Amino acid sequence: MEKRKLGNSDLHITRVGLGAWAIGGAWRWGWGHQEDKDSIAAIRRAVELGVNWIDTAAVYGLGHSEEVVGAAIKDMPANDRPYVFTKCGLCWDDRDNESREAYSCLKAPSVRKEAENSLKRLGTDAIDLYQIHWPNPNGDIEEAWTEMAKLKEEGKVRWIGVSNHTVKQMERLTKIAPVTSLQPPYNFINRTIETDILPYCQKNGIGTIVYSPMASGLLTGKMTPERIASLPDDDWRKQDYNYTEPQLSRNLKIVDAMRSIAEKRGVPAAQVAIAWVLKNPAVTAAIVGMRRPSQAEETVGAAGFALSDDEVESLNQVQNA
Template sequence: MEYRKLGESDLELSVITFGAWAAGGWMWGQTERSEAIKAIRSSYDHGVTSIDTAPIYGQGTSEEIVGEAIKGISRDNVQILTKFGLRWDLPKGEFYFNSKDNDGQEIDIYKFSSKESIIEECENSLKRLGTDYIDLYQIHWADPTTPISETFEAVERLIEQGKVRYAGVCNYDREQMAEAEKTLKLVSNQIPFSMVNKGIEDQTVPYCIENLKSILAYSPLERGLLTGKITTDYQFQEGDHRASHPRFQSEFVEKTNHFLNQIKPIAEKHGASLAQLVLKWTVERPGITIALAGARNADQAISNARAADIKLSDEDIYKINHHLDQLVLD
């Protein structure tokens, strides 16, 4: 496993970080709790020391699972990344969307990041995680109803109290990052990036490179699309948000799979799966520091972890990029 520091901090993460959204079950169809715990522990056994979660993932379930999974592991040997700013239990801020919880009950989700709300969220997260500090605390989505300065003044207080080590953002553009930095130094931006979703390379990646901020790429496998296991007639579980997602409709899947078949020989040459090849390509992309990869079971988790061990040559990367440049998805 390779480890990289975030920004100018001394916080070092495994280049493949465990993404615990699916572990919480919410919007992915049900996930077996015991299997999710085994997945996290298996990841750790194979060098994945960093875990990214959020309160909204299963409305606390994901954080609880992470807390249970890290019991018995020295806290200094694991890095916990969680978030704030999406409330399902407090109808304040900007309405985001309506969903259903893991019990099938309707919930309304709001973007809300006031000072008081953040302090409350942090306390709740610490309890669910079973820890007394969070390594990286990230705003999940920008809240237009709260000044950015107020939001990061709250995070600054948490850092001063020792409850948070470093501050990061998710889904921020360059202007929002610059505004946040007027209050508090950021180390990272967690943002979607994949072979079929490279839009951040226009502005956000250059900004982060220039200002020494790390990028944590989420959905590098495009929610499973880039594993090569999704077919045009794939049947999703009830409650799986991908069933209606534009990138999982037949035409998009067909074009993506044609591209994956073109790069499959490169994966086979390295004795790797397509998913492993895609993850390794992601962390070799300029400006990308970490790739978040989710897993529902131990086998998936181990496979993701082993992606870090692949050695891609310049020629391999050139060939992948050549085929990617020919991929027209619009």
């Protein structure tokens, strides 16, 4: 699979990486029931197919996603082990564990403690990329970043990046230490970052690993109104703006257009959605959520599948209609 250098780092990452949010299992922002054995099989299959990095976060499943990632990679030979990227800034305590909630904290001692806990759960000596999950509270991002730069100097993390940050916030952090990467949302129905964030990253050599390339499953062609209605109550998507009317019907017209391209080209519709984000030259790679081995098999091919300019234009026409 084609690899690209991530920002100023020495990491050469495949254009598709595995996103480990859904495999965290039940919590406030969970995706319904998830079996760990399916998650572990999905990770191993993705790695077999060439994926060389995993994105997780301490908060996904309140630590559980990191534990599952750690279990999946534990016995892999060092040369075959994927890079592991994780995030800090969303914490929980015993009280939160009962309600399965989390709270924001970017204070230095908290960031350090989070990194140490993540290292234990992942069973690794160093986190390949450590990211601030959300810039909350905004006034504390410099404090967190200064601590993350120290963790990098100590070798506990190899590179440092951010997620969900604005250009102004990245400018503030750059005064303290270089920002290796940004992790923003990007897919055909959420193109907000095209205006200023992607151009800023491209100009300043900041790698971009974009999340939710299939709009969390909506753009795969398999998400019908019937399936949405039958999603369990503990799947956050059931209440999401994009999954409810009137937005859902608009989105499903785009899905139909993607499905039509996919049928002509003989690939799963999910690959059309992922290939669309990868066509943007400012995008280093896409983080694709995979819960089962079959999802890895159906999506990884997007890294080698290019949409033509005419196909992209046909999608734009549906969006503008």
